[in-house]
Amino acid sequence: MSKPQEVGLDGAIRLSRRIGDGDIKRGDTILEVRDLGVKFWVNGEWFDAADEVNYELKAGEVLAIVGESGSGKTQSSMSLIGLLPSNGRAVGSAKLKGTELIGLSGTRLREVRGNEIAVIFQEPMTALNPVYTVGFQIAETLRTHFVMAPAQAKARAIDLMRLVEIPDPEGSFDKFPHQLSGGQRQRIMIAQSLACDPKLLIADEPTTALDVTVQAEILKLMRELRERVDAAIILITHDMGVVADMADRIIVMKDGRVVEHGTSDQIFNDPQHPYTKALLAAVPHLGTTATDFAPALKVSLVREGDTPIPLGPGDAGATAALLMEDVTIEYPKQGRRPAFRAAKNINLRVDPGRVVGLVGESGSGKTTIGRAAVALLPVVEGTLHVAGRDITHATNADLYPFRRDVGIVFQDPGSSLNPRLPVGESIGEPLFLHEKLRGKELSDRVEALLDSVELPRAMRNRYPHELSGGQRQRIGIARALALEPKLLIADEPTSALDVSVQARVLQLFSDLQERYGFACLFISHDLAVVEMLSSQIAVMKDGVLVEVGPTPEIVNNPKHPYTQRLLSAVPVPDPAEQKKRRELRDAIIESQHLVS
């Protein structure tokens, strides 16, 4: 069988057949999706994961598919290249330049994958093979589809890495994925997907796993790339801010169906469907506290050069719920691995009944502080007081009464509940242990707690795996509040949740805070969420606090360059405003010469 040969990149001969005449021009319709559906075979019947999806896509255009997890946005896109789980089937039609994609298999399908349609996956660490160098993985894609000598493929791979702004592309070619940062790995993924000059790029939540500042840089790169390559892009995301930054047109999906389809402008400024409206309203909006703010000349910086400034005297009448003075926290050494100093010289106070937000990137040490505050990690220097109790060097026995005063809500609701216990038992455990409640009394209290987090009482006999993420997080909150603690540590309680679920959980959280009046250290990477809830914000970077101040002060008048960068990086779900912010953001990224 003779394959049509064709001259491709750098004069290399393309092994894989192209679809259509090869060249695409901006404005050509390249993808036509008609009545596309995805079905899963479950317990002897077909279950629709997506149904009646229709759209067309032109070269150079960005189509965003927005929806919550489980809305079918990923599955409907993955069905284009046959990447469904083995019990899934695609029905309907999707034509790439007139060639039907649904039902392709074998060689024909492999010629499409990578060659005509490329995918940028969500998690670059798991999408790259850890035992091969990143350069090899880009070259592999090239050599699969082209007749290419290794040296030629390497040269092309280095060109691609330069295109995605990897620092020192020649040197990075031989690096392994773990030697690169998260942002750089995602750049490699992008380079790999662009390798064969595909007609269509599917970006599946390309920035969700990244920190907000890194996300800003990747978005900047993708915006630049869409001007330079002619491929159409399908952007799958749940983040309205990212959509506002990138998309020309938007499809909103819910429960496997398209509920709204329109241009970016239409969707953001004139949404028709109630679900779209709800989705837009649910996005935490940065700058909500800004309205009546007069910039004060307050110094919120907490370091002078390298030396931390000690805390000023607090309110004399009240005992601080959490008081950290010059605290240094270490992860204890394990075997030959030396102790790791995750947070240094922390000065922080949380007053009773107040919510203090702690923001920072992953790895900045914010979770460390939260865990030290509930005595899960040892404090090696400084003093730590919780509700007037010194727990710096407390032993296990000393800690028992202290446990009544604190509660913690963990980030991952999937991992923080014992999978073998009914959730009612998980909630009741603190009561069982501290108030020695048994039988009827215990179950009454558990039911009251379920009421307070607005879950049906019958749910107490369910197991965690039967609950959704939002429900599990409510259970987590109920358990943390069981003993009505004076201090609650909320460690990214909503970052694993969908945006509309997050909005409801946050609402519940602030209601409960008002009702019970606990002090709270709210840890998050999302500035908008922190701004909504807290009266004070502490910003953390590389294990040290860089800025602490009242919320309006931090949001509107940030002093530290890192805080400024963090604030500018947050995408806002409004295309017009985002355009302004983007220019500011790009300027900051350029001026600070950052490539991560």
Next chain:
Amino acid sequence: MTDERPNEEPQLPSEQGTPGIVPGEQLPEPSETTEDATGRGEGIGEAKEVEGLSQGQVVWRRFIRHKGAIFGVVTLGLVALLAISAMGIGPIPGWWLWQDPMKPLTQVNQGVPTLTLPTWLGGPGFEVGEHPFGQDNIGRDNFAAVMAGIKTSLLVMTVLGLTALVIGVTIGSLAGYYRGKLDTFLMRLTDLAITLPVIVLGAVLGRLIGGAPTKFGLPLEVGQWITANMPLLLGFALGMILWPSLARLVRAEFLSLREREFVDSARVAGASDWRIITKHILPNAIGVIIVNTTLLMSAAVVLETALSFLGFGINPPNVSLGALISMNQSAFQTRPWLFWWPGLFIILIALSINFIGDGLRDAFDPRTKRIPSKREMDKALSRISPANAQEVAS
């Protein structure tokens, strides 16, 4: 270009799921329709299948779907039932004619098995006869011996499994939970136990137990008790040297489970170490424990056979499958049936337990998914969407 908006569906939940707009005091009831546990993504199959079931029920469902495991359970059950009912248990006598496998009887048919195949299998017609498994050279009934041997082997296996389970889980969980010095000490102990050659040690222990009464001048009753309970003691002794593999697996499981957030949250709630180990970590490690104990037990059957064959495990008057093969080794040419039957049952037992272990492993593994066959799915698809099904087929 499709800029027209698709018709909106009126039946979609409208105001109920609008977060952020609703004031706090009238938050919508978080009904299961808005926060549905069953997503539509990749995990959908799983989520639908386990709806409303506890973890145990989920495991049980997966287990009974495993054909090999069910075959194993049924076979093992039938073998055990046959052996126990034939030879009796404790004071209850069995139904078999010859209750003493060591008693010489008159030779029937020169010791050839009287069990004959039914006509449809090419035999002269099904008949059990007086000595279905044949007799040895002094006329002892092979059926009685094999049944008694099965009983012994099953007993050794169970005792060994339980002993290894208790020791392995205790040591593994302490080492994994506390880490540090205790872990180092216990794991070096485990390393030491692993280096011991099982067959040699089993032989020495077997001899010691058997020879203890005469050596230490213990009263006769003790000697008799030891002889009568030899299988029990052998199982116990073997369990004492076979626990290390289990201990290491349990430790590994504990090391990963103790870092999970639910353990932290139990600690924050004020749970003691004992409670965390028994209530929170152990139930989550149960899969590893059950599976590996099962596999250990199937290895135990073979090990007991090997030891007894070498003459170190079970000795007359006790009978085990290995001992039977050993006893009759000189008759291999003349009376091969004396090997067939014990051999057949050794294979049956070991194989069934292995299958059960495999089934349990799949049942406890959350990644196991039942994928329907391609043909079944194609057929089902053609019913609802003939056009696409044809494409797939072509």
